[in-house]
Amino acid sequence: MSHPLLTSVASLQITPQHDNKTALVFIEGDHETRYTFGELRAQVRRCGHALRAAGIQRGQLVVLVIPHRLELVYHFWGALHIGAVPSIFPFLSDKLNPERYFDSVRRLVQHSGVRAVITTRDFEGALQTTLTGIDVLLLTLEQFAGANAAPENGDTPLADAHDLAFLQHSSGSTGLQKGVMLAHGAVLRQLTSYAQAIQLDNDDVIVSWLPLYHDMGLIAGFILPLLAGVKLVLMSPFQWVRDPKILLRAIQRHRGTLCWLPNFAYNFLATRIRDKDLDGLDLSSMRAFINCSEPVYAESHRLFAERYAAYGLRADALQTCYAMAENVFAVTQSAFGTAPKIDIVDRRALMDEQRALPASGAAPALTLVSNGAPIAGCRVRIVDMQRQDLPERHVGEIAIHSASLMDGYYRRPEESAAVMSDGWYFTGDMGYLAAGELYITGRKKDLIIVGGKNIYPQDIENLLNDISGLHPGRASAFGVPNAQLGTEDIAIVAEVDASALDDDDRRAAIQREIRARVAQNTDMIARYVHLVSAKWLIKTSSGKIARSANRDKFLQEVLNADETPNASLL
Amino acid sequence: MKEQLREYIKKHMIKDARYPLKDDESLIKGGLVDSFSLVELALFIEEQFGAHFDDPELTKDNMDTLNLIVANIEAKL
Numbered sequence: 001m002s003h004p005l006l007t008s009v010a011s012l013q014i015t016p017q018h019d020n021k022t023a024l025v026f027i028e029g030d031h032e033t034r035y036t037f038g039e040l041r042a043q044v045r046r047c048g049h050a051l052r053a054a055g056i057q058r059g060q061l062v063v064l065v066i067p068h069r070l071e072l073v074y075h076f077w078g079a080l081h082i083g084a085v086p087s088i089f090p091f092l093s094d095k096l097n098p099e100r101y102f103d104s105v106r107r108l109v110q111h112s113g114v115r116a117v118i119t120t121r122d123f124e125g126a127l128q129t130t131l132t133g134i135d136v137l138l139l140t141l142e143q144f145a146g147a148n149a150a151p152e153n154g155d156t157p158l159a160d161a162h163d164l165a166f167l168q169h170s171s172g173s174t175g176l177q178k179g180v181m182l183a184h185g186a187v188l189r190q191l192t193s194y195a196q197a198i199q200l201d202n203d204d205v206i207v208s209w210l211p212l213y214h215d216m217g218l219i220a221g222f223i224l225p226l227l228a229g230v231k232l233v234l235m236s237p238f239q240w241v242r243d244p245k246i247l248l249r250a251i252q253r254h255r256g257t258l259c260w261l262p263n264f265a266y267n268f269l270a271t272r273i274r275d276k277d278l279d280g281l282d283l284s285s286m287r288a289f290i291n292c293s294e295p296v297y298a299e300s301h302r303l304f305a306e307r308y309a310a311y312g313l314r315a316d317a318l319q320t321c322y323a324m325a326e327n328v329f330a331v332t333q334s335a336f337g338t339a340p341k342i343d344i345v346d347r348r349a350l351m352d353e354q355r356a357l358p359a360s361g362a363a364p365a366l367t368l369v370s371n372g373a374p375i376a377g378c379r380v381r382i383v384d385m386q387r388q389d390l391p392e393r394h395v396g397e398i399a400i401h402s403a404s405l406m407d408g409y410y411r412r413p414e415e416s417a418a419v420m421s422d423g424w425y426f427t428g429d430m431g432y433l434a435a436g437e438l439y440i441t442g443r444k445k446d447l448i449i450v451g452g453k454n455i456y457p458q459d460i461e462n463l464l465n466d467i468s469g470l471h472p473g474r475a476s477a478f479g480v481p482n483a484q485l486g487t488e489d490i491a492i493v494a495e496v497d498a499s500a501l502d503d504d505d506r507r508a509a510i511q512r513e514i515r516a517r518v519a520q521n522t523d524m525i526a527r528y529v530h531l532v533s534a535k536w537l538i539k540t541s542s543g544k545i546a547r548s549a550n551r552d553k554f555l556q557e558v559l560n561a562d563e564t565p566n567a568s569l570l
Numbered sequence: 571m572k573e574q575l576r577e578y579i580k581k582h583m584i585k586d587a588r589y590p591l592k593d594d595e596s597l598i599k600g601g602l603v604d605s606f607s608l609v610e611l612a613l614f615i616e617e618q619f620g621a622h623f624d625d626p627e628l629t630k631d632n633m634d635t636l637n638l639i640v641a642n643i644e645a646k647l
Binding site (some may be wrong): 144238242243244245264268274485487505508512515516517518519520524526528531 | 584585586588589590595597599600601602603604605606607608609610613616623626628629630641
């Protein structure tokens with residue numbers, strides 16, 4: 001993909017020769033809606049025109065609180081089209097508490113000075129109440145439904161390379177919302193480099209179930225294909241979760257070639273589909289399934305390859321990528337045409353000396369999968385706590401320098417300064433370089449990643465303080481590996497009154513409250529809720545709860561898992 | 571049937587054999603079971619009881635409590 005004249009992401013595949021090509025196939029239930037680039041552009045222009053008529057101007061923030069539907073696509077691009085700055089808000093799910101959900105919209109609107117919130121009629125009433133007294137436009141899709149086609153003139157994209165294109169909210173966390181600021185130029189440079197790394201071609205077909213508020217869904221599963229003139233087949237994450245085979249069937253029907261998945265999806269697809277639902281399946285069109293956005297397990301690839309080899313999956317089709325919203329998307333990508341390298345390292349040296357030494361003999365070993373080399377325009381360093389360079393095969397923090405780096409976190413100068421310095425972004429992820437390729441070993445921060453979603457443990461712990469019977473501030477949340485699911489589970493250990501431990505009803509009532517709060521506030525489930533007596537939790541010398549020490553204690557005492565595979569990776 | 575389901579959910583999803591899971595306790599809103607686990611649960615139900623749930627049926631409305639799940643299984647047998 002090469003667009004030397006493109007300066008704006010809004011220039012949705014402008015070359016007229018694409019007008020009759022299928023841009024997007026949108027799957028809803030059993031229906032498929034198909035749009036050509038010409039039709040899609042007309043919809044985008046119509047929405048852009050309507051947004052402008054509603055009073056939205058260039059540079060203003062527009063938050064989209066819209067379920068996974070076609071209108072989300074149009075309005076995101078419609079906002080870009082008029083030079084406004086869209087941001088897609090996570091969807092409301094069955095688990096989330098609606099009141100808290102709408103409250104998080106309010107906090108974002110207030111913090112970021114959002115000009116307009118676009119939503120559906122279903123949410124209008126609740127949002128109106130939540131946003132009372134705040135100077136923001138509340139618009140519904142329904143009121144735009146009858147908007148006229150845009151006039152033919154005025155189609156020149158309004159933004160240029162340095163302008164902010166969109167905000168990507170990096171986590172569904174209940175804590176502070178960090179809006180990653182991405183300029184048009186940064187996005188375009190990322191797409192150009194990444195398209196080259198994956199040898200993207202006009203004949204490719206990208207198939208995605210990923211949510212559009214997540215960087216992988218937004219960039220790889222949405223903006224990349226539509227801007228590169230590549231056909232995109234998109235389905236709802238909610239539908240996919242209930243019915244995972246629809247992804248594979250869509251690949252077969254549309255001769256899909258590329259698909260991005262978080263690691264857990266390999267286990268899910270390998271183990272949660274009935275044999276009879278795979279009759280006649282053909283995956284031979286696939287150039288790559290790209291594993292991205294949570295730690296890659298070699299075992300997950302093995303399970304997936306074993307299940308689908310009989311259905312035409314190529315042995316070299318399982319690829320890996322290291323990506324983050326702060327770099328628009330990809331930092332590294334494994335080389336197509338061959339399986340990613342596997343590095344088997346000495347477990348003790350990795351844990352005790354932070355060195356990745358090739359394992360020898362019978363010493364306990366860990367298997368790591370390479371994330372490949374940096375893509376064009378990206379450089380990677382591994383640094384120590386003082387941000388000094390470390391040699392090859394030494395584990396340290398991963399820092400990146402890139403042509404597609406964010407401008408910072410929106411209206412968060414302190415948080416931005418803490419992670420950016422001299423053009424380098426310090427990721428908080430830990431890893432090492434070997435023969436020019438990057439391996440991820442863990443995280444500097446106690447972040448939990450479940451199914452590709454990031455959760456900050458303090459956000460979970462803060463939810464629990466006022467639960468009756470639970471000692472305030474005496475709860476610790478962390479991630480523990482679940483090899484069967486290929487991702488992490490959330491575990492919570494909380495100190496409670498001794499009397500509650502012996503009383504099954506009280507014990508259950510506390511667990512019930514913990515689980516409900518976690519689900520309703522974070523849309524995640526707490527798999528383990530382990531109640532203990534006072535003094536179980538280990539504290540640091542400064543009196544803070546030591547999460548990683550408590551996680552180790554939990555793994556050993558409760559899960560009896562001192563030899564858990566990948567324990568040091570998590 | 572209900573007891574088998576209760577034990578399965580306790581063992582594989584809540585990971586707590588002592589937990590007194592109630593018949594009408596909300597599994598999804600209560601944060602005990604997520605969408606991924608529902609798919610797993612449906613496969614277990616099919617193996618154990620021979621009741622097939624089409625994937626689109628795996629919603630909160632059909633699967634949120636032990637009582638609901640059992641009623642839906644019985645309706646299929």
